[in-house]
Amino acid sequence: MVTVTTCSNGVRIVSEQMQHVRSLSVGIWVNAGSRYELPEENGITHFIEHMLFKGTKTRSAKEIAEEFDRIGGEINAFTSKENTCYFAKVLDHHAELAVTILADMFFNSTFKQEDIERERQVVLEEIYMSEDAPDDDVHEKLWAVMYPNDALGRPILGTAETLATFDSAMLRHYMAKHYSPKNVVISVAGNITDSLLETIEELFGQFTASPEAVEPVLTYPAFNAGEVVKIRDTEQAHLAISFPAINVKDSYMYSFIALNNIIGGNMSSRLFQEVREERGLAYSIYSYQSCYSDVGAFTIYGSTSKQQLDQMQHTIDATLLDVVAGGVTEIELENAKEQLKGSFVLGLEGTEEHMNRNGINELVHQHHRSVDEVLALIDAISMESINDLITDLLLKEPAIAIIGPEK
Incomplete structure (x- = not known):
């Protein structure tokens, strides 16, 4: 059975108890995707997804990876046109550690300039890799035809030109606009304990919306045949x-x-x-x-x-x-x-x-x-x-x- 709890700040926690398993999956879902980017921001949602793995105030990127490897867990993320998800899968007795690390990444990523420069090159290689694969590239070209004047027609990865402009201030400004409590859902499924749910609420039920926060706006773009x-x-x-x-x-x-x-x-x-x-x-x-x-x-x-x-x-x-x-x-x-x-x-x-x-x-x-x-x-x-x-x-x-x- 799926249970939804809404924290006082608006964050929703969705939990599904599965007592027959020994694993647990948890995801931070954010109502932020590439379609909500301004033209000059194209690719920033995906870039932030990368940067949240590059280190926090207390953990380096290597330490984040090592902690999950040590417990035999998996951690990853993805960006789509309408949302972003940071997720982990671990054995049930490591669940609170996994949630704690995810929350640390979510709230305390440092966005150091040297990390931004390094990851900019990584994402640039990802863009080149997509362009080198015609079976991927043809779909990007198709969406550009379908919605030439809307963010839905722009690539999730962004472009080399927009990528070159991203800095710490831009990343923080975008997160302040879109990473607000009402835009966040914590989804957890598996062998869940009451202690885990209390930990999630303690970690995610406290942050407040920035004055810069905005509501996602749908554009209802007209389809273009071409x-x-x-x-x-x-x-x-x-x-x-x-x-x-x-x-x-x-x-x-x-x-x-x-x-x-x-x-x-x-x-x-x-x-x-x-x-x-x-x-x-x-x-x-x-x-x-x-x-x-x-x-x-x-x-x-x-x-x-x-x-x-x-x-x-x-x-x-x-x-x-x-x-x-x-x-x-x-x-x-x-x-x-x-x-x-x-x-x-x-x-x-x-x-x-x-x-x-x-x-x-x-x-x-x-x-x-x-x-x-x-x-x-x-x-x-x-x-x-x-x-x-x-x-x-x-x-x-x-x-x-x-x-x-x-x-």
């Missing part, structure tokens, strides 16, 4: 196609996931069968959904030799037109439902998965459905809702990005 081609000396051509879609709170959300699975979300999907199995045009072909608080996208990706790019794109178009013209079959829908239920339940086998689910549910939805409630929603997916989505999604003009050796 095309970009980047010429690169690659062996393959990489194609990404995206249609505007629903937001994460839409009542059709589970229908959208099911439709994605039918079109290109797994090995039995239409795209995988047509493009790879029937025609041998690509090794990698798939689709996925991206859903944010105000907008969403349905994206298809495939890579093939430059000689077969036109044929692969034609096959993708023909597959989508077939879905528009004839819809999906009852068997496809039932299979998609069962696949969704299986992946959902099997994905909750560990404490980290429960921590992630509860953290994002509290941060985004402020609501926690039981497993049975989710399974019932999946069972309720109807052919009518699937047909509505097909009409709503696939009849619109898409955005397209291509990276390849020649136009």
